[in-house]
Amino acid sequence: MNYEVIVVGGGHAGCEAAASASRKGHKTLLVTGNINNIATMPCNPSIGGSAKGIIVREIDALGGVMGEVADKTLIQMKMLNYAKGPAVKSLRAQADKITYPREMLNLLRKEKNLDIKEGMVEDLIVKDNTVYGVILATGENITSNIVILTTGTYLKSDILIGSTRTRSGPHNEKPSMHLSDNLKKYGFDILRLKTGTPPRIDRSTIDFSKTKREDGDREYYTFSHTNPPVYDIDNQEPCYLIYTTEETKKIINDNLHKSSMYGGLDDITGVGPRYCPSIEDKMVRFSDKEKHQLFLEPESKYYDDIYVQGFSTSMPKDVQEKMVHSLPGLENAKILRYAYAIEYDAIYPTQVKPSLETKVLNNLFTAGQINGTSGYEEAACQGLIAGINATLKLEGKDPLILKRNEAYIGVLIDDLVTKGTKEPYRMLTSRAEYRLLLRHDNSDLRLREYGHEVGLITGDKYNKFLEKKNNIIKLTNELKEQKITVDNEKRRVTTTVYDYLKNPTSNLKEIIKTFNMDLNYRDEVIEEVEIQIKYEGYIKKVQREAEKMLKNEEKQLPVDLDYDKVPNLASEARQKLKEIRPRTVAQAIRISGVNPSDISILLVYLRKYYNE
């Protein structure tokens, strides 16, 4: 039979792509190497984090599934950066590595338009630069209108421990041996990337009295914009904080040459991320630092593995034993799984359009680590966008392209397709120039309407959103009317609540309580209104900056523009423009190596182009 969409890979990107395509009513197939590994978390046992938590909110606002599944299975929840400002607040959940994948699989199995099949995709069916399906290792051909590749770290992956290199996916899973070579054959440029994971320790062998306990927040939160929280605030799993010792440092320095990355292997080509270096990297680069912080995080309520966050390494197993035993509380610890580094293939993301369809093959979409990113949330949001845009293409509609002032997802995809990446790309708040607009609190105001338009947000979810939006307007108007009398620098003044809220230390909930106001709104509405009023000046300033960018975003660059014919372009700019083929003038401006003078020249040339 013919599918409309085939999703290759059952990781976080694949799950979102499969769920969104099938929920939109398109016959979808998810092909994965091992059904039991759908939505597993091969690295840290958490979802969210600074900026990443906002991405999960955005996924939920658009109609994705990660947030809902995380809400149902989390074992600890924290609001990060609570006091650092409205724009940088972000949720992080400790997710249960057993129940999260199980819940996700249940959810996918309920989708009536979705089939799930085990198999290893090794090639694509390609004719005239267009993809028509996939070819499995068994030789089986499955046809489809669209293929979405979400292969994660499974393209020709090698596990590196000390001086050993083993061709394998994470947790001894089979990698795809030929798919990346075949992609190369079709014209993709392939990039080799590297990441790593720390050892897992048997909980019962750790002396927690030597650690510092870190508990979850005492307030309820959800990633979901609609569902109420289901976890028990009094029954959250703690994490534990420890530091490396002098002995750890000595062991690492003495054995540095045995690490895969420092001479253990001499054929390392993969580029690792700067923001999650191995412990040996940290010791080398910050040699004057005496100790490094580590977190002991439970992986699940249902088994005993403790994840040692901050201790990723590619040392041989015997050295890992010594290193682990040098840590306070872990003197007698039993390692259940050794740390490793993993090298894998990805494509240069500048070969992908903002819709996530590739420029090389029509109807082929890519999402997640294959596009050079790192992280569950980064992968999931691309999977969602790829799923949405694949089906919009089937429906003959324009793709959903989120702008940099609308979502972290927009920042992420624009960065990938415009600037490319040389290391696994992780989202950071610092990457978002309009981050004051991209907040945890307003993710639905920014994106729910898009989710509704594409058909993923309907019924109760949409109605609740409309009600919230309406209440925000109502409350704002009421605050403009309501007057209060307060002491202000020894003077009693009467002012509207709206004006009083401009005072940075004011608190709307307290004002409502103190003055006994008859304002019955949900907390999320009160919070939203308060932020909008309190930071109005800054928000407007950022909006003005964003508008400047948007004007250039409206200026389209013709798809067939021949940059070789544009006279006077600097050679670096010409080469970059040819490679990236920006869609708009705004995108061209963001390409590094394209200077303002090149943009002037381009504008002048375009004028001529349109005249002719």
Add this chain to the structure above:
Amino acid sequence: MNDTIVAISTTTGVGAISIIRLSGPESIEIASKVFTKDLSNTESHTIHYGHIKDKEEIIDEVLVSVMRAPKTFTREDIVEINCHGGVAPTNKVLEVLLKNGARLAEPGEFTKRAFLNGRIDLLEAEATMDLISSKTDKARKMSINTLTGETSNLIKELRDDLVGIISNIEVNIDYPEYEDIEVLTNEKIIPSIKLFKEKLEDIIKKSEDSRVIKEGIKVGIIGRPNVGKSSLLNSLLEEEKAIVTDIPGTTRDIVEGTIVLGGIILNIIDTAGIRDTRDVVEKLGVEKSMHIIDSSDLVIFILNNNEEITEEEKELLQKLEDKKRIIVINKIDLEPKLDKSNLNNYIEISVKDNIGIDKIKDEIKRLFNIGIIEANDMTYLSNARSISLLHKALKNIEEAIIEINNNSPIDIVEFNLKDAWNNLGEIIGETYTEELLDELFSRFCLGK
């Protein structure tokens, strides 16, 4: 192309008249803001007489041509201001227009607009494109070089100070659970922000000093009648063979003579009376002298070697203590009657015998800390841009301090610091995020 651009379209300092051209949707509005007459309802292609003013202060007497789109060079609204050709008034008019919302045009930008709006043909435009590409590099270099090497390094240092704070805050935000990285709070950063503000103010002052030199130093000559004011002036004028023009300056002071002294422009102000031989008043006129002192960058105070010092002169000497000044004792060819025991740092001259005039020139150079100044208007223009960016950065820092005092969250404080960092970066041609990210990862140890 939605903004309004402005540039001096004649070579400054050469002709008797300079033309400053505005182009863009707000040309007429901006010109109206600084012109004595409202131009918003004027006919196209008309000329208007009046004054350019900076708030209430009159800067120059001008003719203004209003040309409405589309029958103009750029097919946009154009306003041309014909003002007096001196460097000082031309730059001042430009500055006022910049302050009121116009943006300094890039090289070739008028022509570029003319082409983009279909006013000129391809052949002309291609020539322009060459111009754009050749000139922009030059302009970029210019803007980097305008500030002296020393100042540019100072700005780099300032940015370095700032990025240390910013990247630490960013790390606190992106890696909130890291307890071994110092968490910056408002209380912790306030001392460094205040110190930063002082440094920035110092640079602004220095930059403005250097601009004073490029626009000219306002020099006031004071002294009793017959002490030799007019002969010193004439001696300076003759020696330098400078052209003396009557340039209307501001209402407060009148530039009587412009002397180019080894590349430095001296605008001799308020010399009314110096040459007026009929005005033989015995008194020096402390009040009038004070007015001259207030409106000058430099005061030359002439005493008579041949006469005893008066009470009024003593009073003035005291008032001049905090001022850039040169005490000159004239008529050393005559019998000394002046008691010099209470004077220090004076120059003895005889205008009549042409003794000591060079010493005055050297002293001016020393006081303004200048070597040889190149008369290059391009340098000045970019400099005006740099100074306005410095002011913007200072404003950002002031905002940050206000937010700190208001107990605002650190992200809001940092918002202003980042703006300051970007504004400073624009001066030396360095901007944005990758740089910050590199900084983040090189300064802090982070990882999973």
